[in-house]
Every structure is written in C-alpha cells, then in structure tokens.
Amino acid sequence: MKIFDAAKDLPDELRTVLDDITDALDARANADRAAGANRDAISAGHDRIAELEATSKALDAQAVKVEASAAANASLRAEATKAAKAADKAASELDDARRAHERRVAAVEHLNAEARSIDESIPELKKRLQTAMGNYRKQILAAVNEDLIKACAPLVPVIRAIAAVDAVMPNGGLAHDWLDCAKLISPVGYRSDHLQHHVRVSGTDLLATSDPLPELPTGAVIAVQEIVAVSTALRQHRAFQPPTPQAPHTETRQRGAREQQRYDEAAERIRQSEEEFDRRQERSKEHKTGNSWSFGEPGGARSARPAEINMGPPIPLNDS
Incomplete structure (x- = not known):
C-alpha cells in the first residue's frame, strides 16, 4: 500500500x-x-x-x-x-x-x-x-x-444502488437514516469539532459522488410501484361514517352587545308607539260623535285595534 x-x-x-x-x-x-x-x-x-x-x-x-x-x-x-x-x-x-x-x-x-x-x-x-x-x-x-x-471504489456502486431504492420506497424509504450516516471522511483536510460527548468530523466524503442515481431494473420498478399504489390507496382510505339526521334549526346564536342594543331600542319604540296609540284611542272615545266608522285591513282579519275615523259633527242638510 x-x-x-x-x-x-x-x-x-x-x-x-x-x-x-x-x-x-x-x-x-x-x-x-x-x-x-x-x-x-x-x-x-x-x-x-x-x-x-x-x-x-x-x-x-x-x-x-x-x-x-x-x-x-x-x-x-x-x-x-x-x-x-x-x-x-x-x-x-x-x-x-x-x-x-x-x-x-x-x-x-x-x-x-x-x-x-x-x-x-x-x-x-x-x-x-x-x-x-x-x-x-x-x-x-x-x-x-x-x-x-x-x-x-467497489463500495460506491453499492451505496448508490441503496440510495436509488431508498428514493422510490414509500413509508420513509429503505434506509434513509443509515444513508445519512454512511460516510467515510477523507483524512486530507478534514475538520474535527470536540463536542460534549463526541467528536464531529467533517470533510470530503469518499463514498459520495455527483453521478445520477442508477436506474432500477424493470422487475424492481414494478414491485415498488405496486407497493406505492397500495400504500397510496391505503393512505387515502377514510372510514365509513353514516349521515347524521339534520336537527331542527334553532336560534342559538347569542346576540352581541350592539345587536342587543338595537333590539332593545326597537322594542322601546314599539312600546311607545302602542302607548301613543292607546292614548289617542282614549281621546277619540271621549270626543266621539255618531259619525264614526271602524274598519280593518281589506281582505284580511280585523285588526285587534280597529282604526277609527272621527268625521266631526253632522252637516245639516239644505232643504232648498
């Protein structure tokens, strides 16, 4: 040597x-x-x-x-x-x-x-x-x-063949972690870092090469493709879940502060409107004459509060 x-x-x-x-x-x-x-x-x-x-x-x-x-x-x-x-x-x-x-x-x-x-x-x-x-x-x-x-030199093709199979194998490859560790650092120009429990050496990897990975033989390609197809189908499988009946729609959403305020203001306006309507009804009854009618909405049920129109005092007829 x-x-x-x-x-x-x-x-x-x-x-x-x-x-x-x-x-x-x-x-x-x-x-x-x-x-x-x-x-x-x-x-x-x-x-x-x-x-x-x-x-x-x-x-x-x-x-x-x-x-x-x-x-x-x-x-x-x-x-x-x-x-x-x-x-x-x-x-x-x-x-x-x-x-x-x-x-x-x-x-x-x-x-x-x-x-x-x-x-x-x-x-x-x-x-x-x-x-x-x-x-x-x-x-x-x-x-x-x-x-x-x-x-x-004889080891490099073996390492490249392992890497080629690892690249196409599903579920984490063939020996990915091992390939990351399979290195032989050249003694020329190497660097060593003394860490707490071990020494890390870096430099030129004599097992590495820039050549493309070798192509797998046809038989190996077919076998791996079959595994990949089944693994992909298995990964995409979803368990059967029967449809659930639709529950009646209920209002469950909580009102926000601004929405509640608008709701309260609208309710207050309705209450005031009803009170005003009642007061007018009372006044109308006090000054009511014979010429008055009550009516409801056309074609519909009569209103709970009939609308009354005061026609005023009767108009005398002209005999001439």
Whole structure:
C-alpha cells in the first residue's frame, strides 16, 4: 500500500532537522559530561594546590636554612644545592597545578557557555521539527487517501444502488437514516469539532459522488410501484361514517352587545308607539260623535285595534 511507501520515505527537510537535533543533543550531553569532569578535577585540584603550597613553603624554608649554613661551612654547599633544587621543583609543581586549575575553571566556563548556546537553539529546532513533521504527515495522509479511494471504489456502486431504492420506497424509504450516516471522511483536510460527548468530523466524503442515481431494473420498478399504489390507496382510505339526521334549526346564536342594543331600542319604540296609540284611542272615545266608522285591513282579519275615523259633527242638510 502507498501508506507504507510514504512512511518510509523521509523528506530531506525532516532528515536534516532530525540530524541537527541529534547533533545538538549529543553536544549538550558531551558538554555536561566534560563540565562535570572538570568540576571534579577542580575540587581535587584545590586539595593538591594546598598540599603543594605547604610542601613548597617547607622546602623553601629548608633551602634558605641550608644556604645560610653553607655560607659559613663550605662542606654544606652540596647539601644547600640539593635543598635549593628540591625547593625549585616543589615551586614548579605548584605553578603547574595552579595553571591546570585555571585551565579547568576556564574550560568549565566555556562548556557552560556552549550548553547555554545549545539550549537557546532548541526552540528553533522544535519549530523546524514541527514544520517538517507537518509536511511528513501530509505526505502520508495523501498516500492514505489514495489507498482509501482505491478501497472504496467497489463500495460506491453499492451505496448508490441503496440510495436509488431508498428514493422510490414509500413509508420513509429503505434506509434513509443509515444513508445519512454512511460516510467515510477523507483524512486530507478534514475538520474535527470536540463536542460534549463526541467528536464531529467533517470533510470530503469518499463514498459520495455527483453521478445520477442508477436506474432500477424493470422487475424492481414494478414491485415498488405496486407497493406505492397500495400504500397510496391505503393512505387515502377514510372510514365509513353514516349521515347524521339534520336537527331542527334553532336560534342559538347569542346576540352581541350592539345587536342587543338595537333590539332593545326597537322594542322601546314599539312600546311607545302602542302607548301613543292607546292614548289617542282614549281621546277619540271621549270626543266621539255618531259619525264614526271602524274598519280593518281589506281582505284580511280585523285588526285587534280597529282604526277609527272621527268625521266631526253632522252637516245639516239644505232643504232648498
């Protein structure tokens, strides 16, 4: 598979930064070891210098004493010379020890400076490594993407066939929810959102395609159409309900406030009209003469309240 080839083929950028980091860490470790050895030597040198200083001081005193005695006694000249050489040798050893001590101190300072310099370069090396590793991951993920595309090629027609049947099946389809979840997100350029209880990944779906859905075979189309027809008829079915007898029409509507007001006003006008009619009747009876008639509506029943016409006093006849 391409992923293995991509994994074993380190980019030059990554190889270089790995070598630089290895060299820096090795140099840092060597500096630590060398500085530690020199510090141990410095500690031992302090004791050696103190010992040599005491020896040199004693030999110098002995040489001075013998030299003073030899000035008065020639037989002591050889002994004085020997004592002087011993004192000179001790002084030389003391000088050598002091110079070695100074070199060790300077070496420790140099090693410490080298270690600090290496430490200061580590952050930059980390950035270089991060960049190189990012490119290395992209190289591997691109190979993984190619392997996945090759592996998914036989699955895509199956997924499209499921989608084609799902599109024509009634009552919620075949596996609609499953199709919504049947995704394989490419590792190249994906995005992940860490939610409360799960991680949501989004990106390119390797199982998706823009090709139209395949056509179903004739047998499958006929079978599905039969199911659709029966399902549609069943969905449109309504239970039988016998007709209910019509009840007599009654006035059940409640009068509104304005309608009630108009009704009351009309009733009041009728009442006042009747009262006025009664008063006129009474007055008519009080002044009634013989010439009066009562009549009802033509061709109809007589009115409960006959209309009377007062004709006034009788008119005398002219005899001439």
